[in-house]
Amino acid sequence: MKVQANGIPVEVEDTAGGPDDAARPVVLLIMGLGMQLVAWPPALVQALVDAGYRVVRFDNRDVGLSAKFDHLGVPNLLWESLKHRIGFPVRAPYDLKAMAADALGVLDALKIQRAHVVGVSMGGMIAQRLALAAPERVLSLTSIMSSSGARDLPGPKSQVLQALLRRPRDHTEQAIADHYVSLFKVIGSPGFPLDEAELRERILRGVRRSFHPAGTARQIAAVAADTDRADELDRINLPTLVVHGLSDPLVPFACGQDTARRIRGAKLVPVPGMGHDLPPGVVDRILAPLLPHLREAQAR
Template sequence: MAEQIAEVGGIELCHETFGDAGGRPLLLVMGLGAPMIWWDEEFCASLAAQGFRVIRFDNRDAGRSSRLRGRANLAQAYLLHSAPYSLADMAADAAGLLDALGIPAAHVAGASMGGMIAQTLAIRHPERVLSLTSIMSSTGGRLVGRPSGRAMSLLLTAPPRSRAEYVEMLVRTFRLIGSPGYPFDEARMRDRAERTFDRGVHPGGTLRQLAAIMADRDRAPRLRKVRTPALVVHGARDPLVHVSGGRATARAIPGADLDVVPGMGHDLPREVWPRIVNGITRIADRAEEVTPRA
């Protein structure tokens, strides 16, 4: 289906769906500064082939969704837990998108910041989440999931000014934070970077999203109350969100499965897609055994 715009809580969210309209709803939530196209079409098609109605969307301040206002102060976010908006606001966006699509509840998978949003959705709106898959994410605890020094420096680098500079920056970034155990597909990354830039890159919005991450408190105590069937996937060699973040997430959620993927960094290499698709399907099946679809 072509991209569409939904009005949600006073903002616009650009979204797209794959698969049968009567399929099991699966909401995909992407990470920091990343538009929905970072959930590759082939990956979405693989999930649709498992019977899901796949929904991907641009978070606020990314891609073709609304660009918000407010200057982010990262020191204030970290020390005072104050930001222009919160992960809870972004989780409310996700719930509002489900409302706009007439979906009472969905399976939810999130990557990186998207995993944090998905966790928050399960905490604050448990009736909306049938199953939870948190990929290369963390609990927000400050002693787990810490980035390497080089990876952290990437988050604080001045934004590129031109399309060409953006493409080179993204290629350099994913050479550093990507999966050392799998081939780096530079052509695919350049294509993704070009399409991302053309859909809209918002450096101020990325900083606001980063402030929301830094301002959030440790979710582990709240995750212990989550009863949603959950899967945690993490790369064993992730330099941006250390694997300790994934392990902490799995420990916090009662009964969660943990899949640590050898050689995987902070990306989703094509070779790992079947493993992740199978994991999402497995945890969705488990959830539906507990609460069958109407």
């Protein structure tokens, strides 16, 4: 369903099916760069529902079925990445603060006063921004395979950068699927390999729903431009869980360590064999600390 959030149409899926469900504590899930709400593994969503939570997912701006910002143009990522590398300000069509305002707008549209906020990758950065902007609306924070954005942190491995910069040979479904299968093989979890046929089918479902690479480019610029978040994270005084893979080649484990160090009282959970994806085995290892974290925060 569509809601108006922060003045734009945002696509939302909400597990609340009746008055009883609406009374459940809410978990707001925020997905990562270029990924749609359907990228959340059904097993993770169902486990949260089975544990007594109302689960709300949404498409970030510029992906999926939410508002597109093509009128803002497509940033020159090579030029902006060079500026970022040498410490110059990155020019982005919008920033992560705006994307956090979208997430807050989803809560407003659904008349949700407070929620447990869980984000992966860029979604973790947006979740951090939401916790900074409106701490009174956040019951707990969970940042998964994400980063504080500090400039001195290690970046992706060279082969990952090469895979990210490649483009599909054309815009046919087959070429797009081939591209993303190759990318996920590079950034995926070595300890939890996915069946390629299953991975390809999951990618095709997403591509058939929406394919909007220009929006992903604008999101990349928004991430690169958000350079002052790291120095603000010590303002967060919320129950915080940081989960990060020890084998993440895209956002190295040091990024998770840094996030946990900067947020007072944050608990860091390293996951051996986890890369930068959410295969079934990784989902199990995320749920193991996540469910107690949510219960303890709810009890407070």
